[in-house]
Amino acid sequence: xxxxxxxxxxxxxxxxxxxxxxxxxxxxxxxxxxxxxxxxxxxxxxxxxxxxxxxxxxxxxxxxxxxxxxxxxxxxxxxxxxxxxxxxxxxxxxxxxxxxxxxxxxxxxxxxxxxxxxxxxxxxxxxxxxxxxxxxxxxxxxxxxxxxxxxxxxxxxxxxxxxxxxxxxxxxxxxxxxxxxxxxxxxxxxxxxxxxxxxxxxxxxxxxxxxxxxxxxxxxxxxxxxxxxxxxxxxxxxxxxxxxxxxxxxxxxxxxxxxxxxxxxxxxxxxxxxxxxxxxxxxxxxxxxxxxxxxxxxxxxxxxxxxxxxxxxxxxxxxxxxxxxxxxxxxxxxxxxxxxxxxxxxxxxxxxxxxxxxxxx
Numbered sequence: 001x002x003x004x005x006x007x008x009x010x011x012x013x014x015x016x017x018x019x020x021x022x023x024x025x026x027x028x029x030x031x032x033x034x035x036x037x038x039x040x041x042x043x044x045x046x047x048x049x050x051x052x053x054x055x056x057x058x059x060x061x062x063x064x065x066x067x068x069x070x071x072x073x074x075x076x077x078x079x080x081x082x083x084x085x086x087x088x089x090x091x092x093x094x095x096x097x098x099x100x101x102x103x104x105x106x107x108x109x110x111x112x113x114x115x116x117x118x119x120x121x122x123x124x125x126x127x128x129x130x131x132x133x134x135x136x137x138x139x140x141x142x143x144x145x146x147x148x149x150x151x152x153x154x155x156x157x158x159x160x161x162x163x164x165x166x167x168x169x170x171x172x173x174x175x176x177x178x179x180x181x182x183x184x185x186x187x188x189x190x191x192x193x194x195x196x197x198x199x200x201x202x203x204x205x206x207x208x209x210x211x212x213x214x215x216x217x218x219x220x221x222x223x224x225x226x227x228x229x230x231x232x233x234x235x236x237x238x239x240x241x242x243x244x245x246x247x248x249x250x251x252x253x254x255x256x257x258x259x260x261x262x263x264x265x266x267x268x269x270x271x272x273x274x275x276x277x278x279x280x281x282x283x284x285x286x287x288x289x290x291x292x293x294x295x296x297x298x299x300x301x302x303x304x305x306x307x308x309x310x311x312x313x314x315x316x317x318x319x320x321x322x323x324x325x326x327x328x329x330x331x332x333x334x335x336x337x338x339x340x341x342x343x344x345x346x347x348x349x350x351x352x353x354x355x356x357x358x359x360x361x
Contacts, residue, residue: 150170
């Protein structure tokens with residue numbers, strides 16, 4: 001006998017499945033349909049727009065001064081070390097000067113003999129005034145030469161423990177001797193151009209020639225002394241006692257720079273030349289100090305384009321690309337070092353920020 005409950009159970013199961021399917025469809029339809037509702041777009045953070053950017057290189061005020069030798073010779077003394085502060089005229093390196101000293105002694109003796117011969121001759125008052133001016137100038141030259149020798153000795157003694165006051169006194173003596181020399185040169189020019197002054201006699205001409213040889217001998221001796229051309233700090237000392245040097249621009253013995261203030265020499269591409277002006281603010285960034293910005297201002301702008309020196313040549317950077325050189329003064333206290341390569345970003349005259357909100361498509 002067939003079971004009467006089977007159809008009822010089948011009907012209940014079918015109804016239950018229909019309800020489940022209907023509920024699932026309802027839940028699916030309640031989900032948001034992509035690309036059919038409005039998305040909320042936030043405005044991007046304000047972003048500074050630079051007027052221009054360029055590569056740069058840090059250097060001391062006045063640039064790096066590369067010093068070489070004016071005469072060939074062997075180094076016998078090195079009077080400076082890296083990071084030493086030097087003043088204009090200070091001895092840096094001394095070359096072998098035996099030959100120069102011998103020629104100087106011979107020229108000095110010849111000048112002394114010629115002077116005694118000249119003094120035996122009687123001349124007029126105007127000629128005598130000229131003689132006195134010439135003698136005073138010669139004496140001033142000898143005084144300056146001796147003052148430089150004394151200063152050199154004092155500086156070398158300081159390295160062995162001598163007090164610095166001696167160096168200061170000798171340096172003051174050199175300055176005074178230089179001022180005296182300029183005064184005597186002016187006096188001689190005045191005596192030579194006086195009205196009705198007679199021409200030099202043969203003995204006076206011989207003395208003038210002898211003193212000229214003496215000055216040349218002193219100049220040759222001075223070329224064996226390599227001195228600081230200006231105040232600064234020794235950034236590099238590439239000299240050792242016993243080495244032989246020659247006058248060559250490729251043989252740099254000492255590099256000096258003024259570290260009291262640093263600057264950046266940047267190279268602007270031609271398309272950005274109109275965006276840079278004197279006094280414009282800049283931001284300098286360096287890989288050595290990630291995340292740090294260094295303030296600066298444009299100090300000078302070149303008046304003509306020239307070949308770049310900082311960027312490397314390559315297939316993507318043609319060799320004939322011209323750039324504009326711009327010098328930026330950095331703010332005091334910068335930890336950057338001379339020689340560092342940096343990136344320079346020039347601020348616009350009016351700060352431009354991107355504040356426009358995003359729009360819906």
